[in-house]
Each structure stands twice: as structure tokens, then as C-alpha cells.
Amino acid sequence: MSTRLLTDQTMFQIYLPIAEISVNLLVMLGLGAAVGFLSGMFGVGGGFLLTPFLMLSGIPPAIAVATGANQIVGTSVSGTLAQWRRGNVDLHMGAILIAGGVAGALIGVLLLRYLRGVGQAGLIISLTYVVFLGTIGTLMLWESVNAMRRHRAGKTVSARKSGQHNWIHGLPFKMRFPRSRLYISAIPPLVIGALVGLLAAFLGVGGGFIMVPAMIYILRMPTNVVVGTSIFQIIFVTALATLLHATLNHTLDILLAFLLIIGGVIGGQFGVRAGQKLRGEQLRALLALMVLGVGVRILIDLVVRPADLYSIIPMSGG
Amino acid sequence: MRMATRLLTAFVGWALLTGFVSAQEAPPPAPVIKPGTSQERVQADISTREVAIQSDFSGIEILIFGSIDFSDARMPSQGTYDVIALVRGPDDSITVRRKTRVAGIWVNGPSATYPDAPSFYAVLSSRPVRAITSNDTLHGLGIGLSELDFGRETAGNPQEQSFESALIRLMEERNLYTENDSGVVFIGRSLFRATVALPANVPTGRYRVEVYLFRDGDLASKTKGSLEVNKVGMEATIYNLAFHQPFLYGVLGIAIAVLAGLMGWIAFRRD
Numbered sequence: 137m138s139t140r141l142l143t144d145q146t147m148f149q150i151y152l153p154i155a156e157i158s159v160n161l162l163v164m165l166g167l168g169a170a171v172g173f174l175s176g177m178f179g180v181g182g183g184f185l186l187t188p189f190l191m192l193s194g195i196p197p198a199i200a201v202a203t204g205a206n207q208i209v210g211t212s213v214s215g216t217l218a219q220w221r222r223g224n225v226d227l228h229m230g231a232i233l234i235a236g237g238v239a240g241a242l243i244g245v246l247l248l249r250y251l252r253g254v255g256q257a258g259l260i261i262s263l264t265y266v267v268f269l270g271t272i273g274t275l276m277l278w279e280s281v282n283a284m285r286r287h288r289a290g291k292t293v294s295a296r297k298s299g300q301h302n303w304i305h306g307l308p309f310k311m312r313f314p315r316s317r318l319y320i321s322a323i324p325p326l327v328i329g330a331l332v333g334l335l336a337a338f339l340g341v342g343g344g345f346i347m348v349p350a351m352i353y354i355l356r357m358p359t360n361v362v363v364g365t366s367i368f369q370i371i372f373v374t375a376l377a378t379l380l381h382a383t384l385n386h387t388l389d390i391l392l393a394f395l396l397i398i399g400g401v402i403g404g405q406f407g408v409r410a411g412q413k414l415r416g417e418q419l420r421a422l423l424a425l426m427v428l429g430v431g432v433r434i435l436i437d438l439v440v441r442p443a444d445l446y447s448i449i450p451m452s453g454g
Numbered sequence: 455m456r457m458a459t460r461l462l463t464a465f466v467g468w469a470l471l472t473g474f475v476s477a478q479e480a481p482p483p484a485p486v487i488k489p490g491t492s493q494e495r496v497q498a499d500i501s502t503r504e505v506a507i508q509s510d511f512s513g514i515e516i517l518i519f520g521s522i523d524f525s526d527a528r529m530p531s532q533g534t535y536d537v538i539a540l541v542r543g544p545d546d547s548i549t550v551r552r553k554t555r556v557a558g559i560w561v562n563g564p565s566a567t568y569p570d571a572p573s574f575y576a577v578l579s580s581r582p583v584r585a586i587t588s589n590d591t592l593h594g595l596g597i598g599l600s601e602l603d604f605g606r607e608t609a610g611n612p613q614e615q616s617f618e619s620a621l622i623r624l625m626e627e628r629n630l631y632t633e634n635d636s637g638v639v640f641i642g643r644s645l646f647r648a649t650v651a652l653p654a655n656v657p658t659g660r661y662r663v664e665v666y667l668f669r670d671g672d673l674a675s676k677t678k679g680s681l682e683v684n685k686v687g688m689e690a691t692i693y694n695l696a697f698h699q700p701f702l703y704g705v706l707g708i709a710i711a712v713l714a715g716l717m718g719w720i721a722f723r724r725d
Contacts, residue, residue, distance in 0.1 A: 213715025
């Protein structure tokens with residue numbers, strides 16, 4: 137019986153040197169392509185889908201996080217280039233976000249390292265996913281449904297209410313961001329960048345799902361530069377997270393990342409085109425639903441009694 | 455003259471022998487062998503001394519084959535001999551965790567770490583091991599999943615024992631611990647073979663292979679061998695780089711990603 141099992145699975149099976157398991161080549165390419173498509177369409181890294189899916193495929197959580205971060209580097213590069221050509225990247229804003237992101241990524245990698253040691257990494261990763269995905273998803277869905285309702289009523293909608301001042305404008309260290317037509321303090325983008333860097337390193341996500349709404353609702357950036365600038369910052373933060381995970385935790389699987397990137401780059405290009413055919417609020421509603429769906433899925437895993445209460449972790453593995 | 459004498463002696467010997475057999479009309483009685491004085495020797499080898507893990511590795515079956523020298527068995531079905539083959543991977547530290555419910559959420563609760571758990575363990579035998587020999591002998595030789603020593607005192611503690619049985623069960627689910635009652639097959643009077651399946655998730659390192667020969671419940675002979683499971687080719691290069699040159703490895707990962715992203719964009723751009 138075992139003989140048949142082994143030979144039947146040989147087709148398209150590939151052994152991953154760091155994860156130390158054998159996976160199906162086509163499944164991993166397809167997963168990369170699906171996530172890349174969403175990445176191009178919404179301007180998110182897609183890691184919030186990729187990392188949980190990798191864990192479901194049997195990749196150890198820490199390896200899924202590090203490899204997910206590496207994959208996002210690849211899809212973000214091609215995504216940024218596509219956005220760059222359309223003049224949708226605010227370099228000034230990107231630089232400030234990256235500065236914050238570097239600090240956040242460092243904290244995230246060290247935090248994950250500590251939690252792995254005490255055996256609670258999986259739980260904290262899952263809980264953080266639920267809280268962030270749940271909150272962001274609900275807020276986005278609420279906003280986009282309202283926007284769609286207004287749109288149907290014939291009113292013009294703009295996510296950016298220019299001229300309207302909020303608490304952000306009271307902060308010091310004001311900077312000029314010509315591309316975004318903003319003159320605001322550098323502190324909010326630094327904090328947002330740091331938070332996104334922390335999430336990138338800790339959850340293996342690009343952080344687009346939090347950065348895009350933060351840019352729209354807190355920084356009040358014009359929607360057309362939001363996606364390009366977000367994905368631009370994601371390249372640097374996920375690259376740093378990849379490097380830190382590889383150096384400190386030895387959890388990066390280059391072969392797995394390579395497969396996911398190949399699929400992701402191709403999927404990403406189609407995603408960008410698909411995204412242009414949808415209106416902003418439709419795009420946001422769709423993303424919100426997806427974010428909520430993944431959040432609920434992770435929550436179910438936490439609440440439902442596991443089939444096996446016991447789990448084993450070999451020290452030599454991930 | 456000398457030639458004739460020799461021929462005569464041979465004839466007389468033959469006549470005596472055939473006469474003796476026809477007179478008795480029964481096989482000769484089995485020679486009485488006292489425990490510890492038996493002549494049998496077991497010899498065995500492994501089909502593959504080195505298992506190479508490459509990118510297309512999805513598990514492999516290795517064959518342990520051997521023979522019993524000076525076998526007294528007349529027929530293969532006689533059941534005089536039993537063979538137990540043991541394949542044991544390098545020891546590893548394994549942590550078992552039990553989930554408990556805290557505020558409606560299942561979290562990792564108590565845990566137990568086993569410092570010397572074998573990373574792979576397979577017992578193959580010609581019959582159920584408990585039918586072959588006594589529990590004391592099995593215990594002394596460490597044969598069978600229930601006789602494994604994980605380097606942790608568990609006797610008399612129900613909590614510890616539940617952790618240990620969970621460890622064995624989970625390792626069995628991963629095909630890393632196996633017991634096969636009919637895994638050793640005799641071919642003829644003295645040849646035997648046993649196949650061990652090493653799954654795709656097989657740990658790397660040096661494996662010990664032990665073959666025990668039992669005669670009527672007593673250990674008659676044993677032999678040892680070893681087996682290396684290694685990553686080779688690209689797999690080994692990646693693994694070594696990741697653990698010995700981690701910074702370079704991380705930079706390489708980023709470079710591949712950036713390059714792939716760049717090439718994807720060039721290949722697909724329309725403007």
C-alpha cells in the first residue's frame with residue numbers, strides 16, 4: 137500500500153530543503169499565481185492569504201512567514217514597476233514609511249524568535265491575524281458599502297475630503313509630499329510604516345491591508361497614489377524581514393519562495409489589469425470580504441476543538 | 455589395488471547409509487542445540503547504503519536482505535527461526551504539546567520534551583514480536599514501540615504516559631514510527647528480506663540497522679549495519695548555505711525575488 141502511495145505522488149512532487157517536506161509543484165505555482173493576482177488587483181502583498189495557506193499545506197508556521205515575506209518581495213517589484221509607469225508612486229512618502237518599517241521589522245523578527253522559544257508563536261500569530269483582519273475588514277466593508285450606496289444615489293464620492301483638517305495636522309515635523317499634494321507631519325507615516333514593518337516580519341504579510349486604509353483614512357492621500365506607494369514600501373520592508381528571518385531564524389526556504397514567485401509574478405500582471413476594470417469602492421468591498429473571510433477561517437481554527445489535542449515539534453525542524 | 459579398496463569402502467558406506475534410512479523410514483531427529491551454543495549466524499545487508507534526498511525525493515523503499523548460515527531448518531514453513539529487523543534514525547529532541555481551552559480558544563498548554571527520541575524507528579519481523587520471544591528479551595534489546603526509551607522518566611505517571619503515547623501516535627501518523635509484523639519474509643530455508651519505507655519527511659543523518667535472529671524464542675545471532683540519509687545536489691547546497699552562510703542566503707533570496715519580479719514585468723508589460 138505504501139509503495140503505491142509513494143509512486144502515485146511522484147508526479148510533480150518537489151522536496152523542499154528547509155521545510156523538509158515534499159510538496160506538489162503545481163499546487164505551489166498555482167497558489168503563487170492566485171495570490172499574485174490579488175496582489176496586483178488590490179495593491180496588497182497578498183501575504184495575509186499566502187501565509188495561512190502555506191501553513192494549511194503543512195509548512196511549519198515560522199517557515200511560512202519567512203518564505204511568504206520573500207515571495208512578496210518578488211510580486212511587489214513587478215507590481216511597483218507597473219504602478220511606477222503610471223506615475224502612482226510617491227517616493228517621499230515611501231521613504232518615510234520605509235524608515236518606520238525598518239524599525240518595525242526588527243522588532244517583529246525578535247518577537248517571533250521569542251514566541252517560538254516559548255511555544256506560543258502559532259497562537260499569537262493566529263490571534264493577531266484575527267484581530268487585524270477582522271477590524272480592517274469590517275471597517276473597509278462598512279465604508280465601501282456606504283460609498284456604493286451613495287454612488288447609486290447619484291452623489292459623487294471622494295475618499296479624500298480635501299481641506300478638511302483632522303488631528304494629524306496638529307503634529308510637528310511637517311513635510312511636503314508633492315506627489316500626494318500633502319503637507320503633513322512625518323510622525324503618522326513613520327508610525328504607520330513601523331506598524332506595517334512589525335506585521336511584515338511577524339505575520340509574513342506585506343501589510344497592504346492595513347497600509348492602504350491607513351493612507352486613505354488617516355493620511356488622506358489621493359487614492360491613485362495609495363496602491364503604488366504602498367506596494368513600493370512593501371518591497372523594502374519584506375526584503376528586510378526576509379533577510380532577518382534568514383539570518384536569525386534560518387526559516388527561509390528559497391526553493392519554495394522561488395516557486396511562489398514564479399506563479400506570483402505572472403498572476404500579478406493579470407491582477408493589475410483586472411483591478412483597473414473595477415471602481416475604487418467595488419475594489420475595496422471585494423478586498424474587505426476577502427480579508428474578513430480569511431479572518432473568520434483562522435478564528436474557526438482557534439475556537440473549534442482540534443481533532444488532535446497533541447502536537448509535536450522536532451527541534452531540528454522548523 | 456588402492457583404487458579398488460577406495461571403491462569398496464565407498465560402496466559399503468553407501469549400502470550402509472541407504473540400508474539405515476530404509477530401515478528407520480523416518481527423518482533423523484533434529485539436533486539438540488543448547489541455548490548459547492547454536493551454530494547459526496545471521497548475515498544481512500541493505501540495498502542502499504546512502505539515501506540521497508534530491509528535489510524529486512518523495513520517499514524511498516530500502517531492502518534489508520540476509521541469510522542464516524548453518525541453518526538447521528529443513529523447510530521454510532517449519533518456523534524454527536524468526537528474524538526481527540530494526541531501523542533507527544538519529545536521536546532528536548522532540549517536544550509534545552497538549553492544547554487546552556482558555557477563554558473559548560484552544561491554546562498550547564502543558565508540554566513534555568523528550569531529549570533522546572529516535573527521529574525514525576521501524577520494527578520489522580517475521581511474526582508478531584511478542585510471539586517470537588519473551589517481553590524481557592524485547593525489553594532488554596529495546597525492540598518495539600512500547601520499549602522505546604525517550605530519555606525521560608515516565609513510569610507510573612499517567613500525565614507523562616499520555617504525552618508519550620501521543621508522541622508515538624503522532625510519529626506513527628507521520629510514518630516515522632512503524633511496526634510491521636509480517637515485514638520480514640523468508641525465501642527458502644535461509645534467505646530473508648524486509649522492506650522499509652522511508653517517507654518524504656524522513657530525517658537526515660546516520661541510521662542504525664540491526665538484524666536479530668531468534669531460534670525458538672532465544673536470541674541466536676545478531677548483526678549490525680548503518681545507513682546514511684543525506685541531502686545531495688541542489689538540496690544540500692541550499693541547506694548548507696542557509697545554515698552556514700545565512701546572510702548571503704537571505705541576500706540571494708531577495709535577489710532571486712527582485713530578478714523574477716523584474717523579468718515578469720518586462721515579459722508582460724504592454725506599454
